[in-house]
Every structure is written in C-alpha cells, then in structure tokens.
Amino acid sequence: xxxxxxxxxxxxxxxxxxxxxxxxxxxxxxxxxxxxxxxxxxxxxxxxxxxxxxxxxxxxxxxxxxxxxxxxxxxxxxxxxxxxxxxxxxxxxxxxxxxxxxxxxxxxxxxxxxxxxxxxxxxxxxxxxxxxxxxxxxxxxxxxxxxxxxxxxxxxxxxxxxxxxxxxxxxxxxxxxxxxxxxxxxxxxxxxxxxxxxxxxxxxxxxxxxxxxxxxxxxxxxxxxxxxxxxxxxxxxxxxxxxxxxxxxxxxxxxxxxxxxxxxxxxxxxxxxxxxxxxxxxxxxxxxxxxxxxxxxxxxxxxxxxxxxxxxxxxxxxxxxxxxxxxxxxxxxxxxxxxxxxxxxxxxxxxxxxxxxxxxxxxxxxxxxxxxxxxxxxxxxxxxxxxxxxxxxxxxxxxxxxxxxxxxxxxxxxxxxxxxxxxxxxxxx
Numbered sequence: 455x456x457x458x459x460x461x462x463x464x465x466x467x468x469x470x471x472x473x474x475x476x477x478x479x480x481x482x483x484x485x486x487x488x489x490x491x492x493x494x495x496x497x498x499x500x501x502x503x504x505x506x507x508x509x510x511x512x513x514x515x516x517x518x519x520x521x522x523x524x525x526x527x528x529x530x531x532x533x534x535x536x537x538x539x540x541x542x543x544x545x546x547x548x549x550x551x552x553x554x555x556x557x558x559x560x561x562x563x564x565x566x567x568x569x570x571x572x573x574x575x576x577x578x579x580x581x582x583x584x585x586x587x588x589x590x591x592x593x594x595x596x597x598x599x600x601x602x603x604x605x606x607x608x609x610x611x612x613x614x615x616x617x618x619x620x621x622x623x624x625x626x627x628x629x630x631x632x633x634x635x636x637x638x639x640x641x642x643x644x645x646x647x648x649x650x651x652x653x654x655x656x657x658x659x660x661x662x663x664x665x666x667x668x669x670x671x672x673x674x675x676x677x678x679x680x681x682x683x684x685x686x687x688x689x690x691x692x693x694x695x696x697x698x699x700x701x702x703x704x705x706x707x708x709x710x711x712x713x714x715x716x717x718x719x720x721x722x723x724x725x726x727x728x729x730x731x732x733x734x735x736x737x738x739x740x741x742x743x744x745x746x747x748x749x750x751x752x753x754x755x756x757x758x759x760x761x762x763x764x765x766x767x768x769x770x771x772x773x774x775x776x777x778x779x780x781x782x783x784x785x786x787x788x789x790x791x792x793x794x795x796x797x798x799x800x801x802x803x804x805x806x807x808x809x810x811x812x813x814x815x816x817x818x819x820x821x822x823x824x825x826x827x828x829x830x831x832x833x834x835x836x837x838x839x840x841x842x843x844x845x846x847x848x849x850x851x852x853x854x855x856x857x858x859x860x861x862x863x864x865x866x867x868x869x870x871x872x873x874x875x876x877x878x879x880x881x882x883x
Contacts (some may be wrong), residue, residue: 459541561626717819
C-alpha cells in the first residue's frame, strides 16, 4: 500500500517531486497524464492496481495553466484513483515558484481535494531550499530576489507579480489563508503541531508555512503527521524521514544514442542551451517552417541528428526552441502548439533511429514527448540535480528508454553535457 499518493500539475513537476521522494528511499512511480480534460481515464493499463512494491505514486497532470474546471476535474480523478489503491496520505504538488494565474489553479485544486477527502486544513509550503526557493514571513524568494522581482515576473504564461503567498492564494480559495512564521516552525515539534492542528472551522484553511532550510521542512513534515493532505513544492518531500539501505534509486540503464530536446524558454534553460551550443551539435526550431509542415520539419531534424551520429556515435544532438524571450512572441498563430507538436514528432523519429537516452526540458514539451512515444509510467532513478532525475520508461512499441524530464528553471548550466555521467555510475542492475 503506497504511503504517499501525489497529484502534480505538470510532467516535470511530477518527476521533480518523484526525484525527492526517491532521495528519501521511497520506491516511486510517475503516471503520465492518464486523464482527459474532463477527468476520464484515457485508456486501460495507464493506472496500475498492483502497487504492493510502490511506496509513492505521483500522478502527472497537465493542469497548471488549464481552465479551473479542467484542473479540478483532473485532480479529483487522480485523487479518486489514489484513494482506490490505498494511498495513506495525499500530496498536492505545485511549482516552487507558485506558478498560477490570479484565479488559480492552486487554490481551487486545494479546495477540491480537501472537500473530497473530508479534511479542512492543510499546509502550503512551496519552499525548496536546494533549488533556492524559500519562504520567509509568507514571502516567496527565488535566490536573493523576491518572487515578483525575479525572472518569474516575466513568465510568458504565469507572470508572478506579487511575492506574498497569502495575498496570492486568498483570491483563489473559498476558505481562510493563515500564516505560520519561522519562529513557530523552529519552536519545536509540539508547538508547531499545535499551530497546524488548531480547532476545526466552517471552511477550508490553508496554512502558509515559512521555511528557509531543509531542517525547516523536516520540522514541518514531522509536525504535520495528523494532516492527511499536504500541499507544496517538491522540496517539501525532503522533510520526509529517510529510509536506510533503500534500493529505490536503482533502474535499468539502456545503451544507445543520446539527444537533448529543449522546449523551455526559462532563463536557466536558455543559459544551459547557450553553454551546450558551444559543445554540442545543435538545431533551433524554425517556427515558420513548422507552420508549413510539422512532420516534414521534424523528419529533416531527425535526418540531421542521424548524420551527427553517423559521424560520431557518441554525439549528443541538441534541438531547442528559444535563445531569448523574443522567441516566445511569434506572429505565427498557434506557435506554442506547433513547437510542442514538433518536439513530439522529433522524439518519435529519434527513437526510431535508435535514441534511447533523452533529456527533455520544459513541462509542456516533456508531456508532449512522453505522449508521442506512448510512455505512460516512469520509474525514477538517480538524481542529476535538485528536482531532476533519470528514469526508466517503455514506449508504446515496447522500446526501453532512459529519460530525464527537466523543469525549465532547474539544473546546473552544464546539465546537457554532464548529466549522462550520473546514469552510468553503477545504477545498472
């Protein structure tokens, strides 16, 4: 019976959380986008029922920027599945930078999960100190900058114009939002537990909790044992007590060709692309060409990658979409959808040509690539960086893969050239 059942609002967020769960010694599987917009299961076999050897299940949705009714429907469907397989506790995962629109979807999903479980209190803890996301007096920091002064202010889909979590969350929820500050977090487990377990109220209560170090996350998780539902970024999982002598990180390593696909326009990914361009063969997607024919463009890129491999079997072709934020502003109608489709098609061609190890950057791109390849589950393995790990997957055609799905803002600048070493360091069975 799984100890944790987790609901994540995008694919890279799911693998981010799963990476941290595995680091605590929990055998973890990620289920990739199993539901339609209305919350209907997309097909048989996408949701395992035999979960005796799994400690944590993470259901990856595509709900971060979806309309509220779709985000809620998918989240409730995921919750019903997790309850059906006996998940003891529920973890609602959102981005550590609290990515959301003024109306949601974080608050509406929290409200729906609390209502469905019959709970009326939960914590809101997006802190992830290892990735330089911290909360102090209810304000979210990205490194040394307040959220609304960081590059997230210019996010193309969810620009974050305030750093106060209570102010951001209050318009999204039907319940109250309260703040538990750092002195209470550090006052000891009993004092913090009393703050988390205050008398029941007439409606849902979301408790924003300060945390600036991993020890704060450990204190929060230790004190929140009476809460069946917790919510937070993936960093909150680092507060779970670590299991000794666990083999949770062990996955099969698949020999074959390598490639990097980057659909994110985040500052960190752009820095990683710039670093990799000086060291790897690369191609940038041409949106105008995609508008003419996505399949033709994808086939041409795949032929270029094949030529790279023919010349050097160890080559790592890099395919990306953005050098700057200007690349996000296209006159071409539906440019974002064209880019997603292109990455899916390129991945399909590359796998057919023998690619077995892929790094994919960006939540939307990762979801599209996995869907195009027919991957429905990931077994999480060795970590590459905070929130990023290698995983083991199988395509719809039965081909084994190793994939690393990366949130746009995560990872060292040299990730695309150096991450492969982590896969090869004794993780094979």
